[in-house]
Amino acid sequence: MNDMVAAKLFFGKGRLAGGPVERLTRRIADLGDIFSDREAYARMPADQVVYEVESSFPVAAGTEGGLFIGITYIHPGKVGEEYFMTKGHFHEIRNRGEVYICMEGEGMLILMNEDHSSVWAEKMEPGSIHYINGHTAHRTANTGSTVLSFGACWPSDAGHDYRTISERGFSKILVEQNGVPTLVNKP
């Protein structure tokens, strides 16, 4: 039992507080391998913040049976027609699931099966709760004009496999078409 860890956290003033919280910022320069429109990407300011993640790790990474908690804040914006989004990942231990709970804004949770043959999306809106099955890659995109924030809870032994996504991407991307978020085959 780690007694340095607060058992109770608060989402106050738009921020996670009340215990040890790790903060991570992902800028345009950190996301070179996820956006499809390379020319539009090259025109973006390298230091522009795309999303931030606040996480609480009550147990050591790799602990079986524990849980981690996070809140992700995705800023509004697009690279070309593709919405600002997270890197996305499978879990290293593939069968581990996750839950997302949307707090503010509007967006889409983009999901892909393990052999990349199927990509689908669920609409995120304040109060929507999303169960992400194991063996399923997950990524979130902000399709609105305000910050999209959502809470996440995942097993402490799940791990993040970013390499598979970095190498192969998702087989569909989410772009604005006639003002509507639309999944299209990756160019």
Ligand code: M6P
């Ligand atoms: C959620 C959780 C985290 C993840 C974060 C950002 O909060 O799924 O585990 O780190 O979203 O997503 P990514 O790691 O794919 O950039």
Ligand code: ZN
């Ligand atoms: Zn995850």
